[in-house]
Amino acid sequence: MWTNGGNNRLVSKKNQDWFDENDETISLLIEAKRQTRLILENQPTAENKxxxxxxxxxxxRGILEVQNTWWQRKAAEIQNYADQRDLRRFYAATKEVFVPTRPSVGGLKDVDGxxxxxxxxxILSRWKSHFExxxxxxxxxxxxxxxxxPQYPVRHWMSLPPSIQDFDKAITCMKPGKAxxxxxxxxxxxxxxxPELRNRLMLLILKFRMDRGDFNLTRLRAKTKTTKTVLREMQYADDNATPGQTAEDLQRTATTYNTRQDQGAYSTPTWSDTPKH
Structure with a gap:
């Protein structure tokens, strides 16, 4: 399988398997089962069933016999290599059967080609420069x-904090009986x-929404569900995209973006990293 104009490829699978769809015995067994299935669908009688x-x-039963025969033949082959003290072929045959192969990424061409x-x-640095x-x-x-x-009107209501009615509605929409x-x-x-617990949770949610935190690693690592839409929009701010390979790269991008915001270069909504409960 080739991608990106031949620059990137996946290494094919090399380990052996007992199942061979082109084997005559397996093909006949599968075809016989398929034919009886077609007859049963066209004429659903007790005899056809x-x-x-x-x-x-x-x-x-036939496929299990084919599998057992294949493993016996492979075991005899490996045992023959062991009896002959042919370690190279012994380990090669063992590796072909028992070692799972991982699809690895091939080489990637540089800018000059x-x-x-x-x-x-x-490779990661090359992909980063490519997307930049x-x-x-x-x-x-x-x-x-x-x-x-044409310019769309600014939706100021989207920056407003949630009300207690919105909080109650969100709690009502949650499905009961879940862990x-x-x-x-x-x-x-x-x-x-x-009411006391509800008010305290409401104040906590408002605190998270209004703390001007665009991308907080501590909050991200707390395994809470957060809104990612604004983070994606922030990456494309001012018609520029800043790819980040790790969370630390995104943190540096968000810090720079927030600094520019404080300097008045542009504004960002204060609800960018709102935890969802």
């Missing part, structure tokens, strides 16, 4: 065309906790 059931049993990168760090050049292509758009583009999440708070506690 018994015939199909017998064909299924014969197919299973002549050098092939094989190490993992070099691909997504940060400066488009020469005329200013009059930008002015002619508690990573916070170990069962739904029954949220439902029957009373």
């Amino acid at each position: 018994r015939t199909h059931k017998q064909a299924v049993a014969d197919c299973q 002549a050098t092939t990168i094989t190490d993992s760090e070099g 050049n691909l997504l940060n292509d400066q488009a020469n758009t005329p200013n009059d065309l930008i002015c002619m583009t 508690p999440g990573p916070d170990n708070i069962p739904l029954e506690l949220l439902t029957h906790g009373g």
Whole structure:
């Protein structure tokens, strides 16, 4: 399998398997079962049902015999190598049968197309530079065309904090009978906790929404479900994309973005990393 114009490929599977769909015995067994199945679908009689059931049993028994024969033959082959003290063929035959192969990524060509990168760090760096050049292509758009583009009104209600009615509605929509999440708070506690617990949870949610935290690693690693939409939009802010390979890269991007926001370069909503309960 080749991708990216031949620059990236997956290594094919090399370990042996006992099942061979081109084997004549297996093909005849499967075909006989298929024919009885077609007859049963066209004429669902008791006799055809018994015939199909017998064909299924014969197919299973025949395939198990083929599997057993293959393993016996392979075991005899490996034992023969061991008796002859042919260690090279012994370990090669054992590896073909028992060692699972992992699909590995082949080399990736450099920008010049002549050098092939094989190490993992070099491949990741090459993909990073590729997407930076691909997504940060400066488009020469005329200013009059930008002015002619219709502008949608600003939806100020999206930046408003949730009300107590929204909180109650969210609790009502939660399905009962489920196990508690990573916070170990069962739904029954949220439902029957009373006004005091509800008000405290409401204040906690408002605190998370209004703390101006665009991308907080501590919150991300707390295994809470967070909104990722604004994070993706932030990556494309000002018609530029900043790929990040790790959470630390995204943290540095968010910190720089937040600093520019404080300087008045642009604004971002304060609800960007809201935990969902």
